[in-house]
Amino acid sequence: xxxxxxxxxxxxxxxxxxVTLRNxxxxxxxxxxxxxxxxxxxxxxxLHALRRxxxxxxxxxxCKLCQTVCPAAAITIESDVAEDGTRRTTRYDIDLFKCIxxxxxxxxxxxxxxxxxxxxxxxxxxxxxxxxxxxxxxGIGDKYxxxxxxxxxxxxxxx
Amino acid sequence: xxxxKCTIQVNGVEVEARPGQMLIEVTDAxxxxxxxxxxxxxxxxxxxxRMCLVEVENAPKxxxxxATPVAPGMKVHTKSRKAIDAQRAVxxxxxINHPLDCPICDQGGECELQDLAMGFGRGVGRFSEAKRxxxxxxxxxxxxxxxxxxxxxxxxxxxxxEVGGLQELGTMGRGDRVVISTYxxxxxNHELSGNxxxxxxxGALNSKPFRFSARAWEMEQRPLIAGHDCLGSxxxxxxxxxxxxxxxxxxxxxxxxxxxxxxxxxxxxxxDAPDRLAEPLLRENGHWRAASWDxxxxxxxxxxxxxxxxxxxxxxxxxxxxxxxxxxxLLAQMGSASIDHRLRRRDFRSQDTEIEVPWLGMPVADVxxxxxxxxVGANLRKEVPLLAHRLRKAxxxxxxxxxxxxxxxxxxxxxADALQGTPAxxxxxxxxxxxxxxxxxxxxxxxxxxxxxxxxxxERHRQAVARLREGxxxxxxxxxxxxxxxxxxxxxxxxxxxxxLTGSTLGYITEGANAAGLALAGALPHREAGGRAxxxxxxxxxxxxxxxxxxxxLFGIEPGLDCPxxxxxxxxxxxxxxxxxxxxxxGESLPAxxxxxxxxxxxxxxxxxxxNGAGQWQSFSAAARLxxxxxxxxxxxxxxxxRLGVPQPGQATAAAIAAEVRKxxxxxxxxALARQRPASAIxxxxxxxxxxLDLPMYQVxxxxxxxxxxxxxxxxxxxxxxxxxxxxx
Ligand code: SF4
Ligand code: SF4
Ligand code: SF4
Ligand code: FES
Numbered sequence: 001x002x003x004x005x006x007x008x009x010x011x012x013x014x015x016x017x018x019v020t021l022r023n024x025x026x027x028x029x030x031x032x033x034x035x036x037x038x039x040x041x042x043x044x045x046x047l048h049a050l051r052r053x054x055x056x057x058x059x060x061x062x063c064k065l066c067q068t069v070c071p072a073a074a075i076t077i078e079s080d081v082a083e084d085g086t087r088r089t090t091r092y093d094i095d096l097f098k099c100i101x102x103x104x105x106x107x108x109x110x111x112x113x114x115x116x117x118x119x120x121x122x123x124x125x126x127x128x129x130x131x132x133x134x135x136x137x138x139g140i141g142d143k144y145x146x147x148x149x150x151x152x153x154x155x156x157x158x159x
Numbered sequence: 160x161x162x163x164k165c166t167i168q169v170n171g172v173e174v175e176a177r178p179g180q181m182l183i184e185v186t187d188a189x190x191x192x193x194x195x196x197x198x199x200x201x202x203x204x205x206x207x208x209r210m211c212l213v214e215v216e217n218a219p220k221x222x223x224x225x226a227t228p229v230a231p232g233m234k235v236h237t238k239s240r241k242a243i244d245a246q247r248a249v250x251x252x253x254x255i256n257h258p259l260d261c262p263i264c265d266q267g268g269e270c271e272l273q274d275l276a277m278g279f280g281r282g283v284g285r286f287s288e289a290k291r292x293x294x295x296x297x298x299x300x301x302x303x304x305x306x307x308x309x310x311x312x313x314x315x316x317x318x319x320x321e322v323g324g325l326q327e328l329g330t331m332g333r334g335d336r337v338v339i340s341t342y343x344x345x346x347x348n349h350e351l352s353g354n355x356x357x358x359x360x361x362g363a364l365n366s367k368p369f370r371f372s373a374r375a376w377e378m379e380q381r382p383l384i385a386g387h388d389c390l391g392s393x394x395x396x397x398x399x400x401x402x403x404x405x406x407x408x409x410x411x412x413x414x415x416x417x418x419x420x421x422x423x424x425x426x427x428x429x430x431d432a433p434d435r436l437a438e439p440l441l442r443e444n445g446h447w448r449a450a451s452w453d454x455x456x457x458x459x460x461x462x463x464x465x466x467x468x469x470x471x472x473x474x475x476x477x478x479x480x481x482x483x484x485x486x487x488x489l490l491a492q493m494g495s496a497s498i499d500h501r502l503r504r505r506d507f508r509s510q511d512t513e514i515e516v517p518w519l520g521m522p523v524a525d526v527x528x529x530x531x532x533x534x535v536g537a538n539l540r541k542e543v544p545l546l547a548h549r550l551r552k553a554x555x556x557x558x559x560x561x562x563x564x565x566x567x568x569x570x571x572x573x574x575a576d577a578l579q580g581t582p583a584x585x586x587x588x589x590x591x592x593x594x595x596x597x598x599x600x601x602x603x604x605x606x607x608x609x610x611x612x613x614x615x616x617x618e619r620h621r622q623a624v625a626r627l628r629e630g631x632x633x634x635x636x637x638x639x640x641x642x643x644x645x646x647x648x649x650x651x652x653x654x655x656x657x658x659x660l661t662g663s664t665l666g667y668i669t670e671g672a673n674a675a676g677l678a679l680a681g682a683l684p685h686r687e688a689g690g691r692a693x694x695x696x697x698x699x700x701x702x703x704x705x706x707x708x709x710x711x712x713l714f715g716i717e718p719g720l721d722c723p724x725x726x727x728x729x730x731x732x733x734x735x736x737x738x739x740x741x742x743x744x745x746g747e748s749l750p751a752x753x754x755x756x757x758x759x760x761x762x763x764x765x766x767x768x769x770x771n772g773a774g775q776w777q778s779f780s781a782a783a784r785l786x787x788x789x790x791x792x793x794x795x796x797x798x799x800x801x802r803l804g805v806p807q808p809g810q811a812t813a814a815a816i817a818a819e820v821r822k823x824x825x826x827x828x829x830x831a832l833a834r835q836r837p838a839s840a841i842x843x844x845x846x847x848x849x850x851x852l853d854l855p856m857y858q859v860x861x862x863x864x865x866x867x868x869x870x871x872x873x874x875x876x877x878x879x880x881x882x883x884x885x886x887x888x
Binding site: 061062063064065068079080081086087088110111 | 262267
């Protein structure tokens with residue numbers, strides 16, 4: 001009997017509409033991108049970068065741990081003896097189409113060379129631009145070192 | 160036997176052991192792993208790393224398993240609290256001075272210290288004092304050093320002392336200031352020095368050519384047979400993306416034990432030489448241009464057909480059985496028997512009566528069981544380094560190893576006697592030895608003239624004969640210098656006579672990787688596949704070189720460097736001689752001579768079979784990827800035969816071809832003394848220089864001539880090729 005009345009009066013629908021009514025008067029959460037941005041965690045995993053030491057020396061030592069750990073096989077590294085006798089990459093490519101932004105490469109890196117930055121606004125126009133070469137990655141690192149360093153130190157107490 | 164057995168307990172399990180055997184051998188056989196660094200089954204026990212401590216009941220302290228002899232009734236625990244605590248403590252001490260280097264260390268991923276630190280190390284270091292740093296000096300072009308990583312196990316020191324026979328490394332200093340060092344201003348120059356790379360349990364000693372170029376886990380391992388000497392050592396090629404990144408030895412107790420010579424280990428560097436051929440080349444109006452296989456093969460077939468039956472082929476003594484067999488059959492079907500792989504031989508007078516297949520006359524491992532050896536005409540350490548190592552083991556055991564050479568070659572073991580003469584006449588000692596051996600009895604028939612030339616025996620000759628005669632198992636080995644000598648026929652007859660008179664085995668140390676296999680495959684002018692005499696003999700190598708025919712096939716050789724006299728070859732004027740070259744490299748002498756160059760693979764990239772000096776048939780599969788359009792030699796030969804209208808049905812795989820040759824060859828290797836050899840009537844010219852007889856060890860084939868690091872070693876730099884002809888890539 002009761003269930004017949006509920007069915008005829010569309011009781012469940014009214015219950016739902018009550019939520020709608022309540023939310024008409026609540027503060028809005030929609031963001032007007034690109035004028036407005038959501039806040040980001042320092043742990044945000046966006047575009048990759050390769051960092052340098054303050055004296056300009058590349059951090060990456062071509063240990064290939066990031067290439068090995070990468071679950072998407074997105075990283076390709078070739079290595080050799082550099083002119084000064086150190087171990088360096090001669091090629092360091094990240095394929096952004098393969099990458100799943102898991103951040104494992106950053107975790108694996110023993111010298112904090114490869115990092116994921118908070119940059120997420122990028123696009124490609126030509127085939128092949130999905131490959132981030134060593135030069136590009138170092139360039140990003142140079143340009144955003146301030147942000148990268150600040151993010152790492154903000155996260156440091158929790159690691 | 161049973162009385163030298165006793166039982167001991169390992170982790171509560173009763174096991175049999177010999178009293179006096181070291182505990183670690185018993186635990187290894189039992190499968191109870193004991194961590195270790197300094198212990199190595201091929202080296203003496205040093206017991207200086209202390210990693211192998213185990214608990215022995217009733218012993219006051221933990222005992223090192225590698226240096227504790229078994230005693231009846233022992234109760235050993237490898238996993239007890241006491242043992243594990245001791246092992247962990249040792250690991251902590253070892254890591255005190257070890258750098259945190261794994262990410263830039265080539266040993267990373269295959270490092271014994273890394274593995275054991277995972278198993279026995281503490282998660283956190285408690286050592287906050289300054290760590291030791293060791294300054295590196297270069298010890299040569301093959302082995303890189305990062306001595307800060309050294310854990311002082313002294314495996315490398317013991318290797319140079321006990322296996323190398325010339326101590327090239329030692330320790331200096333005490334305590335944690337010990338450093339491994341060479342003698343002042345000296346490097347490590349031994350021809351087996353690369354083995355310290357494998358022996359070093361850490362990343363202190365590593366391969367210099369390989370340095371930093373790949374990670375252990377990225378590479379793929381493929382088994383191969385090394386193709387530079389007649390031993391046929393087992394090796395592994397480590398590949399990344401189809402390219403050989405490094406070569407390491409594969410264990411094979413009966414041939415190379417666990418070692419590899421530097422030549423086998425580093426020759427792969429030549430694969431990437433700048434003049435590596437990736438496509439067929441065709442001469443057109445005096446200029447070379449790249450061509451398709453179709454064009455090149457058609458041109459080759461047309462040119463060879465024009466030559467008709469006036470054809471000959473020279474092939475490298477390191478070509479595979481399959482290649483040799485197909486090439487000789489192709490030639491036979493074209494109506495010629497002029498094929499030879501004995502490129503550097505000068506004396507062919509005795510070819511019909513000498514042994515069908517030159518070989519050692521015994522298994523490789525038996526060489527170290529010989530009691531008396533006379534080596535005639537061999538710079539043994541440079542010709543076959545690991546055979547010299549076997550002889551060294553014999554000599555160290557007490558065997559008498561004597562040499563008869565045109566020069567004094569320093570050996571790494573005590574030599575019983577070193578007879579010496581001029582390059583042209585050193586073999587006369589052999590005649591004197593035969594005279595000494597025959598003294599009182601009758602001299603071998605037909606040799607009066609040869610023996611007449613020899614000086615009268617002195618005391619040392621009589622002693623040498625007495626040693627061979629009475630000293631147990633004895634052998635006479637003829638080396639490359641003897642085989643290349645202009646009086647080889649006389650040397651061979653005399654050596655056979657001496658072997659008969661003294662009851663010794665006669666053996667041959669042949670050139671290249673496959674002289675025995677090519678003899679069995681019929682790549683000889685006077686014998687067909689299987690070793691039977693040909694009805695009509697063709698021209699031998701010397702005749703082909705002296706009078707090149709209208710059509711010439713060069714297989715895997717650079718005539719300027721591989722054939723004595725080949726350097727003087729000129730290209731015949733147009734319409735004259737037609738030369739087809741099969742080669743992996745362009746080089747300098749081929750383009751000057753050839754009309755078509757067909758790119759083929761080296762033994763790294765070809766399926767093939769080598770028959771080693773002990774008569775073992777060893778097949779291998781292609782390991783590396785061929786560059787560009789290059790193809791395995793045996794496949795090219797098959798297609799060329801088709802184009803020539805002499806198709807070779809039936810064998811689509813290298814294995815099938817090898818099986819066919821093997822059926823013809825049978826299983827038994829010939830006995831060097833089975834046939835009587837008449838002394839050759841006509842005397843040959845004897846003049847020859849030492850440089851012509853003794854080839855620098857890293858110049859013997861095209862691949863080695865391009866192996867960069869080897870050319871920088873002392874032996875490589877000593878390469879006595881004429882200036883301009885020497886290739887150092
Ligand atoms: S973020 Fe993950 S998927 Fe992307 S490159 Fe790094 S490890 Fe590979
Ligand atoms: S020797 Fe082994 S433990 Fe030492 S740095 Fe190299 S890989 Fe790491
Ligand atoms: S260099 Fe290597 S093999 Fe030699 S003592 Fe040091 S750790 Fe041992
Ligand atoms: S392995 Fe026994 S002390 Fe080194």
